[in-house]
Amino acid sequence: MLDLVGYLQTEKEAFSRSEKRLAELILSDVETALSSSIVDLAASAEVSPPTVTRFCRRVGCESFSEFKVRLAQSRFVGQRYLQPAEGPKTARDIAQNIINHAQSALYAFFESVDPVAIEKAAERIADASYLLSFGSGGASSMVATELENRLFRLGLRINSCLDHQAQLMRTAGAPKGTAIIASSMSGNNEQLARTLAIAGEYGMPRIVFTRPDSPVAAEADVLLALDLPEQADILRPSSARYAYLAMIDAVSQTVATRIQTSAVASMRRIKHQLIVNRDGDDSQALGD
Numbered sequence: 001m002l003d004l005v006g007y008l009q010t011e012k013e014a015f016s017r018s019e020k021r022l023a024e025l026i027l028s029d030v031e032t033a034l035s036s037s038i039v040d041l042a043a044s045a046e047v048s049p050p051t052v053t054r055f056c057r058r059v060g061c062e063s064f065s066e067f068k069v070r071l072a073q074s075r076f077v078g079q080r081y082l083q084p085a086e087g088p089k090t091a092r093d094i095a096q097n098i099i100n101h102a103q104s105a106l107y108a109f110f111e112s113v114d115p116v117a118i119e120k121a122a123e124r125i126a127d128a129s130y131l132l133s134f135g136s137g138g139a140s141s142m143v144a145t146e147l148e149n150r151l152f153r154l155g156l157r158i159n160s161c162l163d164h165q166a167q168l169m170r171t172a173g174a175p176k177g178t179a180i181i182a183s184s185m186s187g188n189n190e191q192l193a194r195t196l197a198i199a200g201e202y203g204m205p206r207i208v209f210t211r212p213d214s215p216v217a218a219e220a221d222v223l224l225a226l227d228l229p230e231q232a233d234i235l236r237p238s239s240a241r242y243a244y245l246a247m248i249d250a251v252s253q254t255v256a257t258r259i260q261t262s263a264v265a266s267m268r269r270i271k272h273q274l275i276v277n278r279d280g281d282d283s284q285a286l287g288d
Contacts, residue, residue: 109243122254129177131158145184155266187214
């Protein structure tokens with residue numbers, strides 16, 4: 001369904017003068033527009049009631065009544081996005097704000113972390129002969145690729161996949177000994193939950209980074225629970241990413257300690273080639 005408020009915000013410059021006046025009036029006070037009759041709204045915008053009717057049809061509604069229903073539905077989605085953004089304005093203050101909230105996310109992770117779950121996840125990962133890392137969307141995609149980035153260095157066979165249909169296909173065709181690592185920040189990714197259910201039918205271990213008590217969490221054999229609230233500042237990138245990165249690092253290093261001999265051998269080979277072929281500097285990060 002079309003986001004009516006979003007449509008009015010992005011398309012109002014293409015409207016006629018009367019339509020633009022109506023759009024600006026509605027966007028300035030959605031609540032008043034919802035409680036107004038067509039006559040009242042027309043009077044407030046200094047247009048005629050038939051102009052309001054034409055405006056409603058212009059935005060895909062058959063009538064003023066349908067317009068108000070659609071407007072009410074749109075209003076309840078992302079309320080804070082309808083208000084002027086509040087937050088730091090200078091680069092220094094923005095940087096400080098980001099650091100403060102990153103620290104808060106990391107402390108929240110530490111306070112709620114389940115070391116037993118991390119140990120279980122590391123055990124399943126170390127025992128697997130092949131790993132598939134799944135995630136779709138912004139941060140969840142980052143988690144999937146970062147897990148691949150962290151674990152291949154340890155000599156583990158791992159591939160990340162960000163496409164829902166490809167995830168399902170790879171799960172169905174995965175060889176014996178495969179374990180699935182999946183991420184969903186919301187926990188409401190129904191397609192991922194379905195793929196994890198299929199993995200369970202094939203007996204694959206499922207290690208899941210997600211919000212507890214969610215559809216995706218319900219499909220986990222090992223749940224690495226992370227539940228950080230949505231932030232009020234809509235312009236600041238989500239601080240929850242830092243908690244997920246901390247969880248990735250905690251799991252990865254725990255795995256590394258379990259397979260230390262083979263992990264160190266793999267890492268040394270990688271470091272050798274980087275020194276020889278990149279910059280000759282042994283102090284640099286391992287391919288980062």
